[in-house]
Structures are given as C-alpha cells and as structure tokens.
Amino acid sequence: MARDSGMAGKVALLLWERLVLQLPARALLEGDTVTLRCRGWQDGTVTGVRFYHGDKDLGGALCGTELSLSPLQLHHSGRYRCGGWVNSGPSPWWEMSAPVTVTVTVHVPVANATITPGPPALQVHPGDPVTLRCSVQVGSAPVTFTWPHNGHQVARGPLLELGAVHVGHSGTYQCVATNQLGQDGHRVFRALSPELALEVTPQGTTGHLWNTVAVNVGRTLLYLLLLLAVIGSCRWWHRRGG
Structure with a gap:
C-alpha cells in the first residue's frame, strides 16, 4: 500500500510539473506576429526547450522558452509542441507538452464599398432625418470606416447619422473603408465608395414662390370684380335715364 501511495504521489507530481505550450486566444491573421511560450506548471524552471511543428524539430528557441512566428503565413498553420528539461526535485527530467493548433486565417483586402441610400444624389428638406450606411462586400475584420464631407x-464608423439636416449638410459625401495586413499595419488596403451628392432644399424658397403666385391671383380677381362693378353701374344708370 505504501508503494502504491508513493507511485500515486509521483504521478501527481509529474502531471503538475508538465510543460504547457501557451498560444494567444485570438484569431491569427496572415501577416500577424504570434509568440508561443513553453511554461512549466507554477512557473517551474525549464531548460533546453525545443519546439516542434508536427513531426519537424524546429530546434531551440532564440529567447529561451519562446518561439516567435512573424509574419504569419499559411504554412505556419498546424500542431505545435514543446519539450524541455523540468528542474524540479533532485534531478531534472525531459517533458513534452500537449499539442496546440495554430490556424492562420487568410487576410482578404476590403473591396467594393457602397453607400445606402445609393448615389449619385439625394434631395431632402431641412429638418429631415438622414442616415447613411456604408458596407463592403469583402474584407477581413477589423474594417475601419471614415466619412469625408x-x-x-x-x-x-459604418453609420453616419446627420439627424435633422440643415443647409450646411449639403455637399458631397463618401465612405472610405480600410483594413490592414498584420498587427503592425505594414500593408493597408482601402476601398472608396461612389460619391453621394446631398442637397438640402430650403422650404422657404418654395413657400415664397407660392405666396407670390397667390398675391398676383388675388390682385387679378379684385381687378375683375371692380371692372364688373363699374360695368354694372353704367348699365344701371343708362336704364334709369331711359
């Protein structure tokens, strides 16, 4: 029984001190930089670390227990492990980590930015609410949207909310969508939407025109009424005289 207890304690110790290959918990895009870290439980001392990609021995790490993959490419995808000498107890022993999977996602440049409502022109009145939306048909996230006026x-952002528009909102609008290759942004891709001409038409101009028409019509009707009154009076006097 004492022997079994001793073996159980040794197995537990080995499991606790085994190596772990750490991988950042995020999407890995083509062009990014990722660092794999080989660690022992409770930060146990590890020496002579070697990294493996599938069955290929990548050799020792340049920074001790870390392996940097930069810039990431599709051929970096696969299963990785690390091995090293764990210094715990009277003598170190060689330990291998469990495999982790690295998946490199192909980066797709942004293309074909569009504005809704669509160009080329949009006519509104002062006080009308106007919201423009920008989208791209293709492009790897994250995509950044900017709006030049x-x-x-x-x-x-993908939405441009102008609220209640006024004459100052008139002009040309465009959406610019961008994304970049790699975290350092060493390659930036840009897609421009067609231009949208927004015209805010003052309602006062139309109202003034109708007021002018109404005044002229009223004057004409008054003139006709006066003319008919004069003609009627002349006829009445002629009949009375006869």
Whole structure:
C-alpha cells in the first residue's frame, strides 16, 4: 500500500510539473506576429526547450522558452509542441507538452464599398432625418470606416447619422473603408465608395414662390370684380335715364 501511495504521489507530481505550450486566444491573421511560450506548471524552471511543428524539430528557441512566428503565413498553420528539461526535485527530467493548433486565417483586402441610400444624389428638406450606411462586400475584420464631407473627415464608423439636416449638410459625401495586413499595419488596403451628392432644399424658397403666385391671383380677381362693378353701374344708370 505504501508503494502504491508513493507511485500515486509521483504521478501527481509529474502531471503538475508538465510543460504547457501557451498560444494567444485570438484569431491569427496572415501577416500577424504570434509568440508561443513553453511554461512549466507554477512557473517551474525549464531548460533546453525545443519546439516542434508536427513531426519537424524546429530546434531551440532564440529567447529561451519562446518561439516567435512573424509574419504569419499559411504554412505556419498546424500542431505545435514543446519539450524541455523540468528542474524540479533532485534531478531534472525531459517533458513534452500537449499539442496546440495554430490556424492562420487568410487576410482578404476590403473591396467594393457602397453607400445606402445609393448615389449619385439625394434631395431632402431641412429638418429631415438622414442616415447613411456604408458596407463592403469583402474584407477581413477589423474594417475601419471614415466619412469625408467635401473632402474633410467628419465621422467614423459604418453609420453616419446627420439627424435633422440643415443647409450646411449639403455637399458631397463618401465612405472610405480600410483594413490592414498584420498587427503592425505594414500593408493597408482601402476601398472608396461612389460619391453621394446631398442637397438640402430650403422650404422657404418654395413657400415664397407660392405666396407670390397667390398675391398676383388675388390682385387679378379684385381687378375683375371692380371692372364688373363699374360695368354694372353704367348699365344701371343708362336704364334709369331711359
């Protein structure tokens, strides 16, 4: 029984001190940089670390217990392990980590940015609510959206909410969608939408026109009424005289 207890304690110790290959918990895009770290439980001392990609021995790490893959490419995908000498107890022993899977996602540049409502022109009245939406047909996340108004950036994000518009909102709008290859952004891709001409038409101009028409019509009717009154009076006097 004492022997069994001793063996159980040794197995538990080995499991506790085994190596772990750490991989960042995020999507890995082509062009990114990722660092694999070989660690012992409770930060146990590990020496002579070697990394393996599938059955291929990648040799010793340049930074002790870390392996940097940069820039990531599709051929970096696969199963990785690390091995090393764990220094715990009277003598170190060689330990291998469980495998971890690295999946490199192909980076797709943004393309074909569009605005809704669509170009080329949009006519509204002052006080009308206007919201423009930008989208891309293809492109790896994260995608950044910016909105130039007459060539000057006024907002960021896929939605441009102008609220109750006024004459100052008139002009040319465009959406610029961008994404980048790698965390360092050493390659940036950009897609421009067609331009949208927003025209805010003041309602006062139309109202003034109708007021002018109404005044002229009223004057004409008054003139006709006066003319008919004069003609009627002349006829009445002629009849009375006769």
